[in-house]
Structures are given as structure tokens and as C-alpha cells.
Amino acid sequence: MVLDALARLTEERVDHRFKGLPPDAAGLTVGELAAQRRNLFTGGFTTPVLALSAERLEHNLAALETYAERHGLAFAPHGKTSMAPQLFQRQIERGAWGITLAVPHQARVARAYGIRRIFLANELVDAAALRWVAAEQDADPAFRFVCYVDSVRGVELMDAALTASGASRPVDVVVELGAGEGARTGVRTEAECAAVADAAAGARTLRLVGVAGYEGEVPEADPERVRTWLRRLVALAVDFDKAGRFAGLDEIVVSAGGSAWFDAVADVFAEVPELSAPVLKLLRSGAYVSHDDGHYERLTPFNRVPREGGLEPAFRLWTQVVSRPSAQQAFTNAGKRDAAYDLDLPVAKVVRRDGVERPATGIEVTGLSDQHAWLRTSAEADLEVGDWVGLGLSHPCTSFDKWALIPVAEADGTVVDYIRTFF
Numbered sequence: 001m002v003l004d005a006l007a008r009l010t011e012e013r014v015d016h017r018f019k020g021l022p023p024d025a026a027g028l029t030v031g032e033l034a035a036q037r038r039n040l041f042t043g044g045f046t047t048p049v050l051a052l053s054a055e056r057l058e059h060n061l062a063a064l065e066t067y068a069e070r071h072g073l074a075f076a077p078h079g080k081t082s083m084a085p086q087l088f089q090r091q092i093e094r095g096a097w098g099i100t101l102a103v104p105h106q107a108r109v110a111r112a113y114g115i116r117r118i119f120l121a122n123e124l125v126d127a128a129a130l131r132w133v134a135a136e137q138d139a140d141p142a143f144r145f146v147c148y149v150d151s152v153r154g155v156e157l158m159d160a161a162l163t164a165s166g167a168s169r170p171v172d173v174v175v176e177l178g179a180g181e182g183a184r185t186g187v188r189t190e191a192e193c194a195a196v197a198d199a200a201a202g203a204r205t206l207r208l209v210g211v212a213g214y215e216g217e218v219p220e221a222d223p224e225r226v227r228t229w230l231r232r233l234v235a236l237a238v239d240f241d242k243a244g245r246f247a248g249l250d251e252i253v254v255s256a257g258g259s260a261w262f263d264a265v266a267d268v269f270a271e272v273p274e275l276s277a278p279v280l281k282l283l284r285s286g287a288y289v290s291h292d293d294g295h296y297e298r299l300t301p302f303n304r305v306p307r308e309g310g311l312e313p314a315f316r317l318w319t320q321v322v323s324r325p326s327a328q329q330a331f332t333n334a335g336k337r338d339a340a341y342d343l344d345l346p347v348a349k350v351v352r353r354d355g356v357e358r359p360a361t362g363i364e365v366t367g368l369s370d371q372h373a374w375l376r377t378s379a380e381a382d383l384e385v386g387d388w389v390g391l392g393l394s395h396p397c398t399s400f401d402k403w404a405l406i407p408v409a410e411a412d413g414t415v416v417d418y419i420r421t422f423f
Contacts (some may be wrong), residue, residue, distance in 0.1 A: 002114030006089060009420050010034070018405040019338070020049030030405070030418050040318070040413040041352065047320040047388065048334035050399070051409045052290065054416055056314035063302075063309045064288050065094040070308070071266040076100045076119045076255075078286025082400045084421045085113035087289055098144065100284040104129035109422045111136060111143075119255065120147035121214065121284065123154045123176070123185070127161035134167035146253060148176040148212060150187050155199040155206065162205035170207040173200050174253050175240075177233050179217035186213055193236055197245050208245055210253030210280070211237045215261050223304075226261050230268035241275045255282035263301035263308075287396045290314040294344035294394020315399055317346060317391040319373060324385050330375040332389050335368045338402055344394035346373065352388040360389060 010031030014021055022044030025033050038044065040051055068075040074097040079088055088099050088110060098117025101107050104126060107118050124130060124147045136143055149155050155173075162171060175197050178186025187193045193211075200208045213233055215226045237254050246252050252275050257265040262285050269281040287296050291311040302310045319334035339346045345368065348360035362380030365373050373391070377383055393399045400406075401423040408417040 002089060005113045006086060009086065012420070014405075019403060020045055020047070020407075021405065022046070030420075034415070034417055037414050037416060040407060040409045040415055041355070041388070042413070043415065045318075045407070045415075047318055048332075048338045049407065050315065050317050050338070050403045051407045051415075052419060053312075053314045053316065054408050054410045056312040057290070057408065060288050060291055060311050060314060061090055061094045063311055064285065065096075067262070067266075067308060068095065068283060071270065073257075073266060073269065073281050073283045075283050075285075076117070077289065078102075078121070078258075078284050079110060080106055081286035081397050082289055082419075082421065083109060083423050084400065084406075084419045085109065085115075086417075086419050088113065088115060091289070097280070097282065100286065104132065107145075108132070116140075116142055117144040118146070119282065119284065120145070121212070123148045123150050125154050125157040125161075127157075127164070130158060130161040130171075131165040133171060134162055134165045134169075137169045137171070138167065144172070146172040146174060146209065148185070149173045149196055149200050149206075150176040150178070150185055152196055152199045155196060155203055159203035159205050167205050170205050172207050172209045172253075174210040174212040174255065175200070175208070175236070177211060177213040177229075177236055179213060179215060179229055180219045182219055183217040184214070186217075190232075190236060190239070194240075194243075197240060201245055208240075209249060209251070210246075210255065211240065212253065212255035212282075214258060215256050215264065216258035221261070223264060226264045227268055230256060230264060231271070234268060234272055237279075238273060238275065246276055249277045251280050252277050253280045253282060255280075255284060257283035257285050259285045259287035259296055260299040261301060263305050290396045290399070292394050292396055292399070293347050293349065293392025296396070297394075313392055315393045315396070316349070317393055318352075319389050319391060321375075321383060321385050321387045321389060322372075324383065327379075328377055330363075330377055330381075330383050332373045332375065333371060334373055334391070335371040337370055339368060339373070339391065340393045340395045340398040340402075341368050342395060342398050346391035346393055348375065348389055349392045350390040351383065352390065353384070353386075357390075358382075363389070365391065 319332040348363040362378035367374040
């Protein structure tokens with residue numbers, strides 16, 4: 001089923017829906033275009049065009065697989081980063097336990113492409129979505145779905161919706177521990193966590209299987225504060241187990257781990273004591289798959305533990321100089337519709353002219369309009385109308401979502417694949 005669904009992506013026709021692709025490829029299937037192995041720079045692609053590096057993508061997939069294995073962690077990368085079933089499958093092939101998602105639509109995409117284990121990092125109280133989950137579970141005994149609960153009211157809504165749907169299998173839930181006052185979702189105190197857990201345990205349609213949370217929301221996060229919160233999470237699991245709340249389980253879930261603190265998660269999860277059932281220590285980092293040239297470049301745990309490996313920015317947004325009104329200013333034809341800008345502006349990395357690529361010396365992106373990047377240029381900048389400028393992007397989660405079909409290019413520009421996204 002998985003391979004059949006993925007194969008159907010190659011049968012989609014190339015047309016006006018997909019930015020940056022060669023106009024003369026219209027009518028070809030994606031598979032036919034990929035088989036032509038066109039060059040990104042000479043094969044008719046139009047700017048702006050976003051590309052993924054084939055080599056860096058593979059490097060990043062391998063890096064987190066190795067890291068998780070080394071630290072005895074199961075791995076459910078957050079799929080909302082890419083919403084790309086082809087990348088989900090590659091992550092599964094590289095050892096991922098399953099895929100983490102945030103909202104029902106994303107879970108439906110994952111199921112459409114055969115993902116057998118989904119961790120929904122959110123409380124789910126939408127009755128229509130819960131009916132869908134119940135139907136998926138009833139139709140496929142091998143499907144595993146786990147989601148957060150963070151309130152007694154949420155438990156009641158879930159139980160009512162699932163009871164009304166006639167669900168025959170309970171939905172697995174984990175109590176979400178909030179990261180602190182003023183943080184995002186999650187239960188704030190251990191006493192409230194116990195109340196939510198007991199409500200879940202008392203609901204016929206739910207099964208309490210563990211605890212979880214997101215350390216990236218710890219206020220004023222630093223290594224000490226993050227580890228302190230993670231130890232609270234582990235202690236919560238221990239206390240629940242001592243109280244018999246996990247009785248009868250084959251596996252207890254303890255889950256955390258964004259892309260900024262997975263080293264702390266590895267350290268603290270190594271301290272999890274023996275419980276009444278084996279513990280699934282589930283890491284959920286997602287931005288690693290493409291990494292970036294900004295936010296995660298600064299925050300990646302590999303900066304703190306370089307001996308453990310590293311990640312490489314795999315995105316490059318190719319844009320073209322369309323105006324050079326003065327020696328201090330230039331404009332390219334990519335803007336907010338094409339580039340992430342919520343955390344950092346794009347960074348000019350390289351310039352291409354007549355097939356020659358060189359560093360983007362003296363070029364700074366100072367702003368974005370809808371369809372233009374504003375460049376400040378110093379005396380060192382050698383830049384002309386028509387030049388291609390390769391931009392590095394910050395924050396993968398708001399880079400993937402602007403492109404429905406993304407070329408995957410080797411170092412010499414040969415396009416070997418196309419990644420379809422579903423946002």
C-alpha cells in the first residue's frame with residue numbers, strides 16, 4: 001500500500017500548479033520529468049525555485065538515525081515540518097518508529113500514504129476527527145495512534161465522541177505535562193496531571209499509555225531549566241507507574257524532543273528507571289530533515305555535542321536579480337510567497353553567472369516584499385541583473401509549506417527527484 005501510494009505521486013502531471021518547474025515540461029508526469037535528470041540551472045527551471053540538496057538530505061537522515069540508535073531512543077520525527085510522504089517513508093526506512101503530527105488533516109495525509117504509527121502531539125477533541133480515528137483503528141488492527149490529553153474536559157469530549165462513533169478499540173493517550181507557567185499547552189501541575197490521568201483511565205474509549213511534553217516551550221530555556229523540566233516528566237511517569245496507572249500495559253510511552261534540545265532529552269531519558277513495563281523513549285525532532293541556515297543552525301544540539309555528528313542545510317532558494325537601481329541596492333524575484341521569514345530573513349549564500357558559482361560577498365537581504373527580496377550591496381558585491389542568487393532559509397517548517405513540488409538536486413545541479421508536499 002505504501003509503495004503503491006508513493007508511486008502514484010510520480011504519475012501526477014506537471015503543470016501551472018507547481019512553481020519553478022520548466023514550462024516545457026507541462027503535460028509530463030513527475031516520473032517522466034525526473035527520468036530526464038534535467039539540470040536545475042540549464043534545464044529550463046524558472047526562478048524563483050526552491051531545491052533540496054540530495055547529498056545533504058541523505059546526510060541529515062542518517063545523522064538522526066545514528067544519534068537515536070546510539071542513545072537508545074525511538075524516533076517519531078515531526079511530520080508537520082515537511083508534510084511530504086516521500087520524506088516520511090525515507091525517515092521510516094532510516095529507523096523511525098512512526099511519524100509525529102499536529103492536527104487531523106496531517107494525520108489523514110500520513111494514513112493515505114500508509115504510515116502505521118502516528119503520534120499526535122496535541123489534544124484531539126474534534127468529534128469528526130475522532131470518528132475518523134476510530135474508523136481507521138477498527139479497519140486496521142496494525143494501526144497505532146497516540147495523542148495528548150491535557151484536561152479533564154478534553155477527556156470527556158474525547159470519550160463522548162468515541163462512544164457515539166461506536167469505536168471498538170480504545171484510543172491511546174498520554175498526559176501532556178506543560179513546560180511551565182506562560183508556556184503553550186499541557187497540564188501545569190502534577191496534581192492536575194493525576195486528575196487528567198484518572199479521567200482517561202476511567203474512560204472506556206481511552207487507554208492511558210504514558211506521559212509526554214515539549215521541552216522547547218520551557219520559559220527562558222537553558223540546559224539546566226530544560227533538564228529540570230525533563231526530570232519532572234520522567235518523575236511523573238514513575239509516579240503514575242507506582243500508583244498502578246499503567247497496569248496491564250505492554251509498553252509505557254515517555255516522549256519529548258524538539259529540534260533544539262534533543263541532547264538534553266537523550267541525557268535525561270537515559271536516567272529513566274525500570275518500570276512495570278518496557279519504556280518507549282520517543283524523540284520527536286522534525287526540523288533536522290532539511291536543517292536550515294538560521295534558526296536551527298544556531299540552536300542545533302550538535303553545536304553543543306559536535307563529537308556526536310552534525311546537520312547540513314539542505315534548502316537553497318534560487319532567485320534572480322531583476323533590478324539593480326544603484327550600487328547599494330538590488331532586487332531579486334523571490335519574496336514572502338517563496339521564502340520563510342517568520343524567524344529570520346533569508347541569507348545570500350552564493351551567486352551564479354555564466355555557469356560559475358561564487359560566494360555572495362557583500363550581499364545582504366534586508367527585507368522581503370510579496371515577490372521581491374531587498375538586497376543591500378557593498379563595494380565588494382559583484383552583482384548584475386540576470387545573476388542567480390542562492391538564498392539560505394531559516395525555519396524549515398515555514399519553508400516547505402510554500403512549495404508543492406520541490407526538486408531534489410545533486411551537487412552539480414542534476415535533479416534526481418521531486419518531493420510533493422501536502423499543506
